[in-house]
Amino acid sequence: xxxxxxxxxxxxxxxxxxxxxxxxxxxxxxxxxxxxxxxxxxxxxxxxxxxxxxxxxxxxxxxxxxxxxxxxxxxxxxxxxxxxxxxxxxxxxxxxxxxxxxxxxxxxxxxxxxxxxxxxxxxxxxxxxxxxxxxxxxxxxxxxxxxxxxxxxxxxxxxxxxxxxxxxxxxxxxxxxxxxxxxxxxxxxxxxxxxxxxxxxxxxxxxxxxxxxxxxxxxxxxxxxxxxxxxxxxxxxxxxxxxxxxxxxxxxxxxxxxxxxxxxxxxxxxxxxxxxxxxxxxxxxxxxxxxxxxxxxxxxxxxxxxxxxxxxxxxxxxxxxxxxxxxxxxxxxxxxxxxxxxxxxxxxxxxxxxxxxxxxxxxxxxxxxxxxxxxxxxxxxxxxxxxxxxxxxxxxxxxxxxxxxxxxxxxxxxxxxxxxxxxxxxxxxxxxxxxxxxxxxxxxxxxxxxxxxxxxxxxxxxxxxxx
Amino acid sequence: xxxxxxxxxxxxxxxxxxxxxxxxxxxxxxxxxxxxxxxxxxxxxxxxxxxxxxxxxxxxxxxxxxxxxxxxxxxxxxxxxxxxxxxxxxxxxxxxxxxxxx
Numbered sequence: 378x379x380x381x382x383x384x385x386x387x388x389x390x391x392x393x394x395x396x397x398x399x400x401x402x403x404x405x406x407x408x409x410x411x412x413x414x415x416x417x418x419x420x421x422x423x424x425x426x427x428x429x430x431x432x433x434x435x436x437x438x439x440x441x442x443x444x445x446x447x448x449x450x451x452x453x454x455x456x457x458x459x460x461x462x463x464x465x466x467x468x469x470x471x472x473x474x475x476x477x478x479x480x481x482x483x484x485x486x487x488x489x490x491x492x493x494x495x496x497x498x499x500x501x502x503x504x505x506x507x508x509x510x511x512x513x514x515x516x517x518x519x520x521x522x523x524x525x526x527x528x529x530x531x532x533x534x535x536x537x538x539x540x541x542x543x544x545x546x547x548x549x550x551x552x553x554x555x556x557x558x559x560x561x562x563x564x565x566x567x568x569x570x571x572x573x574x575x576x577x578x579x580x581x582x583x584x585x586x587x588x589x590x591x592x593x594x595x596x597x598x599x600x601x602x603x604x605x606x607x608x609x610x611x612x613x614x615x616x617x618x619x620x621x622x623x624x625x626x627x628x629x630x631x632x633x634x635x636x637x638x639x640x641x642x643x644x645x646x647x648x649x650x651x652x653x654x655x656x657x658x659x660x661x662x663x664x665x666x667x668x669x670x671x672x673x674x675x676x677x678x679x680x681x682x683x684x685x686x687x688x689x690x691x692x693x694x695x696x697x698x699x700x701x702x703x704x705x706x707x708x709x710x711x712x713x714x715x716x717x718x719x720x721x722x723x724x725x726x727x728x729x730x731x732x733x734x735x736x737x738x739x740x741x742x743x744x745x746x747x748x749x750x751x752x753x754x755x756x757x758x759x760x761x762x763x764x765x766x767x768x769x770x771x772x773x774x775x776x777x778x779x780x781x782x783x784x785x786x787x788x789x790x791x792x793x794x795x796x797x798x799x800x801x802x803x804x805x806x807x808x809x810x811x812x813x814x815x816x817x818x819x820x821x822x823x824x825x826x827x828x829x830x831x832x833x834x835x836x837x838x839x840x841x842x843x844x
Numbered sequence: 845x846x847x848x849x850x851x852x853x854x855x856x857x858x859x860x861x862x863x864x865x866x867x868x869x870x871x872x873x874x875x876x877x878x879x880x881x882x883x884x885x886x887x888x889x890x891x892x893x894x895x896x897x898x899x900x901x902x903x904x905x906x907x908x909x910x911x912x913x914x915x916x917x918x919x920x921x922x923x924x925x926x927x928x929x930x931x932x933x934x935x936x937x938x939x940x941x942x943x944x945x946x
Binding site for chain 1: 847848851862866869872873874875877878881882884890892893894896901904905914916920924926927928929930931933937
């Protein structure tokens with residue numbers, strides 16, 4: 378019994394580490410240590426479980442070879458893939474790991490269902506089924522999110538009557554789960570629920586556009602937290618419960634914060650996926666007739682060289698082109714010539730909030746050069762040159778002025794207010810929201826077509842030649 | 845109905861933990877700057893890897909001849925470890941980028 382109490386103490390410590398770690402993760406100075414602390418809490422909880430856990434019959438953990446073998450395989454695979462992944466592919470990696478957690482919860486439920494006796498209380502069965510359903514939805518949803526961000530799945534498709542279909546699916550999952558728990562506990566039915574849940578996860582994420590993927594990943598992340606918490610109920614395990622619920626509630630709040638940053642509601646993200654609407658396409662053509670001014674690297678080098686202040690607006694295009702190093706080079710040259718250079722970071726620039734900060738920090742851009750939207754928006758009017766690199770929707774003035782636009786109301790960077798706006802872009806293709814950008818047709822806007830990295834490298838070469 | 849009430853009664857401490865954890869989770873991250881949203885999400889992602897403990901319990905109590913349980917349990921341990929290790933390492937890599945330059 379004493380051993381059991383020691384385990385409780387370890388779980389308590391683990392839970393405290395999770396809470397303090399999560400708290401520290403929300404401040405820039407303490408974040409890294411917070412992550413270590415949470416990892417330490419996890420290690421404690423895992424080792425404690427392996428060596429001290431006893432089940433209701435008082436049996437200790439066995440099958441050490443299987444357990445350590447599994448942990449070894451998981452550690453090596455997880456470590457290597459986390460170390461090797463490029464910074465640009467970070468979001469989908471998080472999604473993939475989240476899916477693994479969901480699958481783990483689902484598998485636990487599948488095995489535990491096999492251990493049921495005739496006298497198991499229905500609520501316990503419901504706990505098992507809930508872990509299975511939420512875990513499976515999280516798993517299949519995360520895999521789809523991964524495939525979308527990795528561009529294995531390029532199109533956003535919507536089945537006919539998609540919303541009705543998903544609702545029917547959801548209701549049948551709920552109904553069958555209750556019937557299984559309180560009525561007839563059959564393994565076949567459990568597998569039907571398993572399959573339906575996987576299908577639901579797929580249908581849930583498929584119609585959602587790439588730009589909204591961060592919100593979806595965050596939501597699925599909190600789902601997995603809840604699935605882990607159901608495991609905590611099942612095993613009477615405090616650390617699983619605190620860890621799971623902590624992520625469930627913090628993840629839900631984080632999801633809402635992300636939606637707020639885009640001025641959208643969660644329901645709008647899930648059900649009103651944009652980009653497919655006919656109205657949007659028709660509207661785009663109203664100013665598609667206007668003319669776009671294309672420019673050359675040498676003109677742009679001259680403009681920047683004689684500017685006093687340049688603001689760079691980075692977007693996902695910068696990440697795709699791997700242009701973070703060359704943009705830093707450009708910044709260094711301009712700074713040396715007395716030009717003030719800042720980066721304007723939109724809260725949802727890139728594909729995840731904070732994505733640009735991570736990417737630019739990787740190429741040694743000073744932290745204080747990255748300015749958040751609220752602070753920099755008033756400075757655009759006094760800026761000579763704004764250099765938009767691979768960003769689109771976050772500088773679309775339609776969000777301010779056109780109530781018919783799907784992104785109307787989303788806070789944007791007021792790049793259009795600057796004296797000159799230079800847009801580095803591969804082509805005239807629309808952004809993730811799938812809508813045209815009238816900024817490109819403004820008289821103060823110059824386009825620099827081509828791969829961002831190539832274009833900026835050319836501008837840097839021109840600048841060097843101007844010594 | 846009786847069995848449900850019994851369940852609640854027997855698990856009342858867990859239910860308290862559940863309710864309080866919900867509030868702690870919300871409170872703890874309510875003032876996060878948007879630049880840290882991604883690392884925070886990733887860190888939280890690693891924390892829900894705590895589901896690995898369930899996998900260890902399943903695996904540790906699977907009987908020797910019960911192959912489905914052994915295999916599913918083994919898979920669960922691998923996937924859970926992936927979630928934990930990958931999650932923490934990826935988060936650390938993101939945060940490494942935030943260290944102050946000079």
